[in-house]
Amino acid sequence: MALAKTYTPADVEAKWYQRWQEQGFFKAKPNPRKPAYSVVIPPPNVTGVLHMGHMLNNTIQDVLVRRARMQGKEACWVPGTDHASIATEAKVVALLKEQGINKRDLTREEFLKHAWDWKEKYGGIILEQLKKLGASCDWDRTRFTMEPEMTEAVMRVFVDLHQKGQIYRGVRMVNWDPQGQTAISDEEVIAKDVTGKMYHLRYEVVGQEGQYLTVATSRPETIMADVAVALNPNDERYNHLHGQKVHIPLLGREIPLILDEYVAIDFGTGALKVTPAHDLNDYELGLKHNLAVIDILNNDGTLNEKAVLYVGQDRFAARKQITKDLQEAGLLDKIEEYQSVLQTSERTGAVIEPRLSLQWFCKMDQMAKPALAAVETDEIKLHPPKFKNMYRVWMENVHDWCISRQLWWGQRIPAWYLPDGSFVVALNEEEALKLARQKTGNENLALTDIHQDEDVLDTWFSSWLWPISVFDGFKDPDNADVNYFYPTNDLVTAPEILFFWVARMIMAGLEYRKEVPFRNVYLTGIVRDDQGRKMSKQLGNSPDPLDLIAQYGADGVRTGMLFSAPAGNDLLFDIKLVEQGRNFTNKLWNAFRLTQGWEVNQDLPFASEKAVEWFGARLQETLVQLDEHFEKFRMNDALLTVYKLVWDDFCSVYLEMVKPAYQQPIDAETLKHTIGYFETLLKLLHPFMPFITEELWHELAPRGAKEYVCVAPWPKLTPVAGSADILSRMTTVLDVVAGIRNVRNQKNIGPSKPLVVAAKTEEQELLAAYAPIIKKLANVSELSFVHEGLTGAVSFVQGASEFFIPLEGHIDLAAERVRIEKEIEYNRGFLESVLKKLSNEKFVQNAKPDVIERERQKQADAEAKIAALEQSLASL
């Protein structure tokens, strides 16, 4: 059956994925005879769909896992999803709204039912998509951060940390997201540079009608929450006002002028309005000066009755209105533009309100220390290492972690409030009741007398346990899985969540297993478009990964992504790279078509010994490089190394050397080696291109029931004796071939016309031994050796050898002369620079002997080359 000229991935991908699963190749269980290799997936949002970032991230994980599997390790890649508290809740709220349902009209239970329905319907789509990519996860281990066991782990940890005093409840300034109507952690806030407005407001001095103090603020709507105006005591402009009071504009309430060196004299007017409820710095100033706190905002960002004015209006509407009113009242001095930073919510994009609120916090200082040390000492290596600095800075300045969220979708905080307002923390209701009875001494206390905290926990409070909880390490800390697979080996994730997630997993790992959760963290870049813009739905610049796979094949897409993905660097996605990946699969397919079409003749002698010997050596050389690249997590270099080995060395050189003439048979020995090499290449390629390699593996030779490249042993390093010599001899030979081909190109002689070549060389023995290869690759009908240069021939110099190609009618003597003279000139210049070095006493004294030896070699080579060129010139 004739094979198609182009490879069609769609025909084979689904088939092999199914077979792998049927064979159970992705399943992992503790196996004392094998080293463990485990990776936990960064759980994607359960309701999300695959985007380009996932493609990159999961391709890298799959490459690592597949290679480990082939290396004979018990490879375990745990998949799963994250409940993504705020993002999912926002989606569900939006969906309900479309159906005309308002979240506020629902009870918690009703809402959660909708949310779970949503999760059941859309949850896990993303995992199915990963299968299309070829991800070799152990799907039996699929976990979800909100499933009962995971939730139980979260509860245990909460209770435990609370008992240890690491979790506390307190009133703190938090980042309030008025759209999500929840507090979020510092890490979920994104600062944006904006051009803002600075409003200069006039505060009338109490008892001095017509006397004003001008205060600059970016948020005029918060004046109703003012409790003071602060001045710097060193600011002489305001000496006359010390001890006075002022009226809040419009509102009229009297507030004191206070003095504090915190106030920047040169910023604004040097007078700072103090609003402790709505600004962290003001809050601290308020504490210091014993000021009241007036919170004028509702949860949704509208003004409450404490504002007195503009009650019920949104904060931004109120700002507009008050600006107008101030203007009319003559209390607005001016408005200036200025550069400022706007804090926005990572989740909803809403402008954050710093707000005092009662929340749950997890202390970080104690846990951060060992987690920092683990990275500092390289017990955990970050790739690339530049992230170590960032990690250190963050860990040294970490604030307590606000872990409560005013949401319903998530794990409800296991704290129960007693009638007297105090609370108990327990694993469940029954425990809580028990504790409550103990605490109050009231044995008659009933479940109806206590009520659980309404808030849920930050999603990261479950995902920081992920590397332990996926192996049930909380429920059963000594189980075989966790003992065998924990710590995991490598983690592949995005730098954006280095702190959110990676740092906290390290803390949890050290806290609960006294062992880091992984050894290597590979930080991928952001996938951007070819103009460097982040891929986003809004811009519409992100291709649909599944469309890409359908069009180019999963193997093509995987390699395309990896071609341009050095660790930690952003990836400029270009469809051309995916095309390149697709073309590569096609190249491989055609190499297979070639070998597959050969007839064997058992009587023929071994014709390609030199080629076989060379490719064997080349393969070994490449294996070493490949291991180095993997060792350093340089995935794109690893891929490129195999790419070049396959395309250049195997296809362009080796196959051309061993390929029999058209319709001629091949000898059995050559074929055997060729198929063997092909198999090795398929193994090396498999982690990158799992599908086509599996397909060809089975086409190349009959296979047993369990014989898949997916589980084939990774090629071993077996040094070849004299390989350096073998490689350098072939390099010389290929240089000669290139020289002849170059002449062909220059003289415009097609490849089908055979050439006659004469060599004047001291390496006759070498060239004679490789003559069949030179003849074949350069289409040379006769290679002879001469002592004198030929006249009437085109010549070129390779090393110290000269080659002559008689070409009647193709020779332009003058042009040849110029060309050779130029080359001589260049080499003389080079020789001169070498001689200059060698005649420099200081160089000879200071340089290492081998460096000097190299310079001497350069000198000898250059001299020989010049001599050869001069000969050429003479023989013209």
Add this chain to the structure above:
RNA sequence: GGGAGAUUAGCUCAGCUGGUUCAGAGCAUCUGCCUUACAAGCAGAGGGUCGUAGGUUCGAACCCUACAUCUCCCA
């Protein structure tokens, strides 16, 4: 404002402790080829005063200093 990193061919990047034929790769470009595996291909070629200015050294893309530009993190 504080800190980190970067700046090498048109693009994306390598370049290990300063020292091999005067800096490499992939892609792109140019030239010639439909040569019976592959035009999603074959053969060959061109292209960089290594951000700028100083300095250290026999020798600097690499070390030091300053400046410029960019990116990221934190405030």
